[in-house]
Amino acid sequence: MCRLYNRCALAPGFPLPSVVCLSLILLSVCTQALPALSASCTSFSQAAERIASSRAHNRQLLQHHGCVRPLLRVPQPALLDRYLTRTHTRALRRTLVDLLEVGSLLDTCVRTGAFDEALDLDALCAKLAAAAPGVPVAARLAKEASAGVAALLAQLLTRLRGPVQLPECLRLVGYRRRLGAFTEHELRLTFLRCRDAWLSTCIADLSTEFSAAAHTGQQGGVPGASSGGSAYEHAKRLTDIHRTHLFDCIMQFRAVFADDAPTTGSSNSILPPRPSSSTSGIAWHDAAAAAAAAMVQVGEPRVRGSALVHAWASYRVATFLELLSATLDRLTEGAALAGVMEQCGYCGASLGRVGLDFRPLIQPLVCTPAQRVVTTALSHALDGFHRSLASHRWGAAAAATAGQQTLGGSTAPDDGSGGPPTGLMAHPPVAVLLNGILAALNELRHVPLPPLRLPLAAALHDTLRSAASDLVRAHRSMDPGDASAAACRAMAAALADVAAPYAAACFGRIYPGGAALVDAIGAVEVAHTLATLVK
Numbered sequence: 001m002c003r004l005y006n007r008c009a010l011a012p013g014f015p016l017p018s019v020v021c022l023s024l025i026l027l028s029v030c031t032q033a034l035p036a037l038s039a040s041c042t043s044f045s046q047a048a049e050r051i052a053s054s055r056a057h058n059r060q061l062l063q064h065h066g067c068v069r070p071l072l073r074v075p076q077p078a079l080l081d082r083y084l085t086r087t088h089t090r091a092l093r094r095t096l097v098d099l100l101e102v103g104s105l106l107d108t109c110v111r112t113g114a115f116d117e118a119l120d121l122d123a124l125c126a127k128l129a130a131a132a133p134g135v136p137v138a139a140r141l142a143k144e145a146s147a148g149v150a151a152l153l154a155q156l157l158t159r160l161r162g163p164v165q166l167p168e169c170l171r172l173v174g175y176r177r178r179l180g181a182f183t184e185h186e187l188r189l190t191f192l193r194c195r196d197a198w199l200s201t202c203i204a205d206l207s208t209e210f211s212a213a214a215h216t217g218q219q220g221g222v223p224g225a226s227s228g229g230s231a232y233e234h235a236k237r238l239t240d241i242h243r244t245h246l247f248d249c250i251m252q253f254r255a256v257f258a259d260d261a262p263t264t265g266s267s268n269s270i271l272p273p274r275p276s277s278s279t280s281g282i283a284w285h286d287a288a289a290a291a292a293a294a295m296v297q298v299g300e301p302r303v304r305g306s307a308l309v310h311a312w313a314s315y316r317v318a319t320f321l322e323l324l325s326a327t328l329d330r331l332t333e334g335a336a337l338a339g340v341m342e343q344c345g346y347c348g349a350s351l352g353r354v355g356l357d358f359r360p361l362i363q364p365l366v367c368t369p370a371q372r373v374v375t376t377a378l379s380h381a382l383d384g385f386h387r388s389l390a391s392h393r394w395g396a397a398a399a400a401t402a403g404q405q406t407l408g409g410s411t412a413p414d415d416g417s418g419g420p421p422t423g424l425m426a427h428p429p430v431a432v433l434l435n436g437i438l439a440a441l442n443e444l445r446h447v448p449l450p451p452l453r454l455p456l457a458a459a460l461h462d463t464l465r466s467a468a469s470d471l472v473r474a475h476r477s478m479d480p481g482d483a484s485a486a487a488c489r490a491m492a493a494a495l496a497d498v499a500a501p502y503a504a505a506c507f508g509r510i511y512p513g514g515a516a517l518v519d520a521i522g523a524v525e526v527a528h529t530l531a532t533l534v535k
Helices: 001-009 015-063 076-083 089-100 102-112 113-133 136-160 166-179 186-219 229-256 281-295 305-328 336-354 361-392 396-409 420-424 428-446 452-474 483-510 514-518 527-532
Strands: none
Touching: 015 136, 015 396, 102 113, 102 136, 113 136, 113 166, 136 166, 136 186, 166 186, 166 229, 186 229, 186 305, 229 305, 229 336, 281 514, 305 336, 305 361, 336 361, 336 428, 361 428, 361 452, 420 428, 428 452, 428 483, 452 514, 452 527, 483 514, 483 527
16 A cells, blocks of 8 residues: 555656545554554563563473483583573473473373372472472472372272272272371271271162162062061171171271281270170160260270270171161061071171170160060960950850860870860860960060060960950850850860960970969969859
8 A cells, every 4th residue: 555655646647636535545544453453562562471481480490400400510501501402402392291291190190090100290299399499380280289189089088988808908098108198097097987988888778779679569569578578688688798898897907007906815805895794785785885986986086096996896886786776676577586696696706706796785686576576476366366255156065065175175285296285176266365375485486585584474474364354254244054154164264274374384395484484373363263163
């Protein structure tokens, strides 16, 4: 545009108005282009300043690089001149690029599990930051390394919360020791917390699995799908989890922190000592659980060293007993209770090798469910007796037959096989009652715990007394001279002379000397008084 203007203005004979018009056009174009030109110049100036600042930082980094300075025994200006020549520019650029990529390389090592290389890179960044404390690039590298180390620590803790074996535990704790971010007490504390989280996850998964199975069984219309067999399987699986995983956790802790292993001649038990026999087992269990709950606050200064694993083990055993107690309450069979006791015995014997023999604590937990199972069976027997008595048809022929069989009956079986007396078949209500009592005693046969001797003898005594009282009330509603009254008195004689002594004798087979505790004669005294009216 300027050249065109010059040619036109200098050309001879070119009109002056045209020259003025071209001048105005040129001025307008320049006015519009000036802002863009100014912005471009400003941007170029800023970019030049950034490049100059980066170049100054890189030169300072080279001056303080600890690996370069010992290589050449020349003055520092000569060192810079040599490494800034064209011959070494490419090698220097590769070195700088490698240094600037340390953060991303450390993150890659953490994500791929190359923990040794990640720790080496962290040590390099720390050494570089210490050698050049005022260099921003070194500070940035140290900050990136710190972020990578935090990710490394999180991954180590995540692995400790999973199913790891002893060699892997040794490696993971070794990496945490190399980090130097924890004291020895904090190493033990975080290790136990991670293993506790793993054990809790296994228990939670087990509960979720059986809850889903119970829900599916209820939706499918399967009776008893949420109790009985599922509760028994849940108790067995729960015991197996503690038998394997708790044992592994204790052994891993003792192997990783070898100074906490029990010394020769010292007690190998982790659980608190059992008091004298005068203290009940349930009270001791409650006291142990309370002590474990107090000791599990492992952050307190009083829980240090080997007491840490002792506190955690006591807490885990107390938690297991609580979960087991809740599961036992859903069992409805004595055989299932016996199976759970057997599994707990195996578990306690296995854990006893690391000082966690909790077998003395199992019996107090089983006593209450076992008593409930037996008393429920006795209640069902009494209910069956009531229903059979209400629907029984009294007749003279039945009364005559009952009287003959009752007078000829005996507490001993006819064939000597130990079965119930056959003479009771003439009195269906009494036979139903005795069958129910025998079913209850069969449940008790699987779990004949000594603490249940007295309460179950009293329960059987109350059952026989209630049956005798029902017969007396039924007789009062009859005409004394009627045949039905005679049949009722014959039934009372069968209960007093045959059924009650036989039930007491069966209880004595489970608990030697237990027949005297039942006091069958006193329980059916009113029935015996009623039976004497037959004569």
